[in-house]
Amino acid sequence: MRSRFENWRLLGLGFWQAWQIIAMCTDIVAPTSGFLLDRDSALVVLLVLMTLGYLAVVLASRQLAPFIRRRAAYIAASLLMTSGTAAMPLAMMFFVGPAGFALFIFAAACASLGNALLLIMWGELWSALATGRVGRHLYASYTFAFVLFFAIYFLPRLLAVAAAALLPILSTLALYACHREPRREPSVVPLDVRTIPVARLLLCLFVISVIWGLTQGMVVTFAVGDEFFTAKSLLLAGGGIGAITLSMVVSSSPSEALTLYRPVIPAVLVGIILLLLQPAVYPFLGSGLIIMGIYCLDMLIMLVSTDIAFRGRISVALSFGLAILVTRAGTLVGSVSADAFMFAPFWSTQLRTDVCLIAVLLLAVIGMLFFTMADVQQLYVTPRTQKADESLDQKCAAVAAMGNLTKREAEVLLLLARGRSIPYICDELHIAQGTVKHHVSNIYRKLGVYDRQGLLDAIEQGGVGKSALT
Structure with missing residues (x-):
């Protein structure tokens, strides 16, 4: 019997996701011992440039999309990400002054633009796949990403940087190898995208992403004295996504979108509550659940926005790129707000608790009223064209x-x-x-x-x- 994951090329997205985890959750790409910036400042710079990178790709899509049909796009994505990944730690560790800062900004900009382009190209692929197992492959790719992450995380620094710089090349090669994957046919009755509450859904994505940025910015206050806090949180998140992947292999789901949506709000909400429990014996449990929920949201966005673009016959780069741009902008706003709070003279543990409780309330309201299971399901329902009395x-x-x-x-x-x-x-x-x-x-x-x-x-x-x- 052939494996449900026989299309191994589709796991190539995991190389991209492993790079994303390394860049945003560790000091491998942006070392804390650098002469230019501390880790938090470097992370904010990366978030700003990544947001601008997605904006640039969305704007360029009007003339150049679909990128996946252009060989130059593969070369540009891999070269930009690889060179930027290798140059960022060099700039941080060995340069000082304006010249070093300029090198870091240039390297981070290259990596961010290549990162955005490569992810949009993967989205263009997902939109047209005909396997019927897109959700499973997304989960499998993210599970694979966590395996790659931990394999690189414990390497010596120079080897870890080299491995991180290699990931974009591997992801691009895997994506290029997918050009013979079977494609589905466009629908005769296209989806009317005007029936989709785009503004409301994007606002919900933005708010959830702001909450994600806030919690990630403040999580360092929960991790005092635990040098392996990040590793344990990511291990829990990867284990959770791996468990969901296994369940999808064992039993098929009638709707992959609903399967991807179910963990999002509960995981993030429960994770924040666990962080607030006193005494916080295992705060990494809360952080891990939040990470798992947000990564599930990323996969949901990739699945649904690319599918809507395909059925609505609009640019995948525009639909998927806009959704990702909104989430990255929300993460940036949340991260900057967290920094502003923690360095303000009025910062206190009580304020941190209040912010987290407000986040819990917002998530509950969003999950019950504005971004529900019914809303996700409605994205796949269009007006009927057949007679009601047909058998x-x-x-x-x-x-x-x-x-x-x-x-x-x-x-x-x-x-x-x-x-x-x-x-x-x-x-x-x-x-x-x-x-x-x-x-x-x-x-x-x-x-x-x-x-x-x-x-x-x-x-x-x-x-x-x-x-x-x-």
């Missing part, structure tokens, strides 16, 4: 004809529409599990959907691939 068999037959499905694929489609599992379909049609999965993948590709929920929506709406028109 399920008639709907499936019509969609199968429009999508040019084979007779066997049409049989599998009907069983999927009736809620049957893969093992059940194997027994019903007397075919191997690998054969059923191959049929399911072909059905997803021809109908232009990601997962089971998208398939059910396509059956209700009659929105299938362009191949149906030819």
